[in-house]
Amino acid sequence: MWKVSLHLFALVCASAVAEFEVPDATIEAYSPEGLKVSIPDVDGIKLFAFHGKVNEEMEGREAGTFSSDVTRAKDGSWTFYDPNAKLSVGDTLYYWTFADYYDGENKLGYVKEDQEFTVTVRLCVIFQIEYSATMVVILNILLFNFFCGFSEAGLSVTEVSGSLTTKRKLKSGQLIFEDNFDVFDSYKWQHEPNGNSHLKEFQWYTNSSRNSYVENGILHIKPTLYNETGTDPINEPNFYPIRSARISTEDLFAFKYGFVEINAKIPSGDWLFPALWMMPSEGTYTKVWPLCGEIDIMEAAGNKNLTNSQQEPIGQQRVSSTLHWGPSRALDRWRLTFITKNDPSSFSSTFRKYQLQWSPQGLTFFVDGEESGTISTPDGGFWNLGNFNGTGFANPWINGTNLAPFDQKFFLIINLAVGGTSYFSDNSVNAGGKPWQNNSPNASADFWNARSQWLPTWNPESDDSHFQIDYVRVWAL
Structure with a gap:
């Protein structure tokens, strides 16, 4: 009964x-x-x-x-x-x-x-200690393996590759990458100069010490003007008015599954665009973006008072974490895997710990040990989640796990971009307005010609506009 x-x-x-x-x-x-x-x-x-x-x-x-x-x-x-x-x-x-x-x-x-x-999957209970974000990291890793049983005899599910790595069999909780930036270590990082990006940003990356240097144990990525003469540029689509830096561990260190912690201070200044992110190291499925996959641990805007069309703050008061994936740029389903975290006091006021726990069960993002959100491994995989059947594209992830393309080794990237014709919406609201339109053939020149508006917000005589990194650490699960 x-x-x-x-x-x-x-x-x-x-x-x-x-x-x-x-x-x-x-x-x-x-x-x-x-x-x-x-x-x-x-x-x-x-x-x-x-x-x-x-x-x-x-x-x-x-x-x-x-x-x-x-x-x-x-x-x-x-x-x-x-x-x-x-x-x-x-x-x-x-x-x-x-x-x-x-x-x-x-x-x-x-x-x-x-x-x-x-x-379809069983998750692991995450234990947190309020007084120590770093202790959260260590407990997460040890308890992940203890309770979930992914490893045998204390071995980790984490895999590593690259010239920096020597130990192939890893133990749970093992620190597998660390840089405290006492110096700039070329065995751990390489500059990626003379490159732009798919977001058509306004900076040109260099390996100049003007744009990236270590000082007092902190890595500084500093944006500078393309010259200091004040000469106006010729309006042309390939003009890059800003110089900056982008560094990565490509070919040096890559890993699959682990816990990442980056202690960083985002820059303050209109249209600055800092990022901590990851890209595949081996092209297991393809090297074509976004089909290859991209993991954004943290992205932000440096504007103090930037809002969207709903008057929600999207500048220094917000950071985001995103996965990019899809068979083409037009079919990038990032909106389905987009996580934000807000702080009315601004993320640029102090150093914050940006963290990622990446396992076969999915990806969880944290700020200072507090969870921002989780993207669980989807039933049927990301191809079904994106509803890509019938789009005319073949599924290159079909032989991977349901986490594909995020079940392969990725390397770390740190960069400071500026502007661009994708990240900053034309509908965003900022003091003085947005000085370029994303569909303009001369967007970068329009941006440059409005420098009297945005350059003072960078406070160039200080470190305010610098993307500052205290340390980067990665643990095995």
Whole structure:
């Protein structure tokens, strides 16, 4: 005899009031044990309830094996968590959810029935220590392997390559790359001069010590003007008015899976565009972008008061993490894997730790040990997530894992770009306006001709416009 949920009484006449739908639940199964079910904290929800069974369909609105009321939201979510639940890959969870919703006049109950979820991966419980972001890193790595069982005899799932690497068999928690920038170490980094990018930015990268140097244990990437004579440029599409630097570990150090921590201070100044990111080292699937994949650990804008068309701050008050992937530039599905984190006090005011935990189960981004967001390995892989069937392109990731193209070795890149015809939207709002249009054939010259507007915001006589890096560290999982 199955039990009937006590929430049924609250459903009476709910449809007669303002429409409301219980938000879709996010479900995570953990290894070796644990089940988390959550919905976002939508304004008006006063209670959330979850009822479910494993590998057995629910009989109507029965209470189920899992039956719990959540009476308070936390950290933006209503969350049910059972630390003792044991689910395996392939198990199906049948469930229904309920929410008490107050529309300002009435509080009524709403239900979402006949739901199911099949476990494709089991995640690892992440432990955090509030007082130490670095301790979070170490515990994440050790507990990841201990609980998830990816490694045997203490060995790690992390793989490395490059001239800098010597040990091929790694242990969990092993520090596999570190640079504290006491000097500029050419055995760890190489400049990538005389290069622009697919974003058609306005800088030209150099290996000059004017644009990159180490001082007092800090790497500085400094933007400078293309000359100091004040001579106006000829309007032409290939004019680059700014000099800057981009360094990478290409051919020197690359890795697959690990924990990255970069302590950095983003620059302050209009249209500055710093980035900490990664690209594939071997072209396992292809070297064509974005089909090859790109991992952006941190990107930001240096503008102090930049907002989007919704008047949301998108300058120094926001950093983002992104995956780029897709069969062509037009089909880059980065918007599906785009994470932002906000700080009203600005990310340029001090050094912050930008972190990435990258495992076969997905990628989680952190700032100072606080999670910004997770991109889990998608069911059916990124090709299905991007809905690329029928686009006329062949799937080069078909022989990879569901994480492809993010299941290959990547190398690290640090650079400071300026402007460009992609990153800064024409709809963005900035004091004095945006001095170029992205479709202009002379965008870089338009930018240069407005230097009286943006150059003072760089405060060139100080370090404000410098992208500063304290250290870079990578651990094996």
